[in-house]
Amino acid sequence: MSDIKEQIERMMKLKAGIRNKVQAKKTRPEGDISKRDSSALRRIQNLRNQFNGVDKSYLEPAKSIPIIDSCDVLVVGAGPAGLSAAVAAARAGADTMLIERFGCFGGVISTVGMETLGWYRYEGTQDCSGIGIEMEKMAARMNPNSVKFAFNDSECLDAEMFKIVADQLVNENGIRPLLHTFVVDAIMEGKIIKGVVVECKSGRMAIEAKRVIDCSGDADVAYFAGAQIRQNKKKDAMGMTPVFNTSGVNSIKFKKHIQKFPATYADWSDGEWKQETTGKENGLKSPYLSKEFKKAQIDGVIPTNLGREGQNTIGGTWSGITDAGEATNLNLVHLKGFDPLNVRDLTQAEMLGRKNTLHALAGLQHAVPGFELAKIRNFGMTIGVRDSRKIIGEYNLTRKDVLGQGRFIDSIGIFPEFVDGYNILVLPTSGRYFHVPYRCMVSPDVSNLLVAGRCVSGDNTSHAAMRNMMACCVTGQGAGVAAAISIREKTSTNNVNIIKVQEELKNQGVRIK
């Protein structure tokens, strides 16, 4: 049966409230799945694997914990996806709570320091619309000293200011927040999620919810709830980065240097690895530093061997350069081969990342005009993770979908043809775009749970598109609206009437087709 015919039939059934058993075989991405047992036992097994088969255990006594709150829609994780989900659900009329493990909202933006929400937006881009664009504009409006991305019309969000922007979004939309709160388990009734267990300074407690949206980036809630997930092997996963910011930069001198010797996207492929592009990207200017670090290595300022068999590298992008002499969002130190879901790997990566940042700083001071007197202003609050768990959803987005203008009847938004990761770079200068299907946020294993952000279902190339912050906002808003509509219509999120979801998304200013 053709894809479109199949979609129409599915759509008719959806409208009639009938849902087929998922054709997992057909839509499951191939090659990179670690199949997991969807039982609670897998958590113990995974821990044992992480800690070298340790066989000692402690039998934790069962205890009663207080249910401290309940709500319609509970959003876990307040990155671009979680913020969008919470705002969208609240605007669609749901009593919405937003839980975040750190002390601020914003996710990778405010906790890692990643400011480039719309950097892909070169001339010719058919962009998405909705809360992501609203956040970008709001951040620029609220910061009189906001700076633009060097080579196109997108904003560099100020990561620190964004904490305040996000506070305002939460307050203005009547979202009930809980910061410093870590979700550690899912409350299940059979296959239906009923809430979550959290840990925080107040202790261990439970929160009940009619619908839960997992925006943790790592699909934590889906994993706790027993949903099937996949994770790339360490050697195949995208690397982690400790993003840092410097002060003491002579911005005039640096900008002159960049004008004279601009890097292009062709420079991203610098011999250490080959990058696939469509060719049209290669000549575009890019805020990229790589040759400078090679020079510093040749001159003996930083070691030629950064260790771990070439898995540690220095070179990458910068974004904000202020007149006050700050260079922010320095995305230069890359560490591959660590598992971001293994606390020992995380510990090592944080420490090694800081050590290699000193090498990066030495390279900047030595070889980049304007950085001679630069010093580290700060690191992000945490190392940045690009790649961890993804759910196996009702539909698994594919390379063909994101690079072939995928069209879906259950579209909850569009995203331009922008792919950045796994050695592929495609910038959306052609006006091409794809539909984001609702089903990539739905786990067939758990009812009333939606997953939005970088952990939606799909293969690696689709991850390289969907992990981008603006795409995370698209899925966040779609999930928030769908959760609210499913409550209003008294259906589960797995059977929600997609037409009604699309109507509400359009009311919220989202482009669906």
Ligand SMILES: Cc1cc2nc3c(=O)[nH]c(=O)nc-3n(C[C@H](O)[C@H](O)[C@H](O)COP(=O)(O)OP(=O)(O)OC[C@H]3O[C@@H](n4cnc5c(N)ncnc54)[C@H](O)[C@@H]3O)c2cc1C
């Ligand atoms: C170094 C780096 C550079 C990048 N560069 C770009 C770029 O230039 N442009 C771009 O668009 N994208 C970029 N990305 C990708 C992008 O930032 C992420 O994919 C995106 O932020 C994911 O959004 P999210 O909302 O799904 O998750 P996140 O932004 O990761 O937010 C998840 C939130 O959930 C919280 N959380 C996690 N687990 C729990 C739990 N159990 N309980 C409670 N809270 C929890 C986290 O603290 C976090 O705040 C980059 C990523 C990295 C790491």
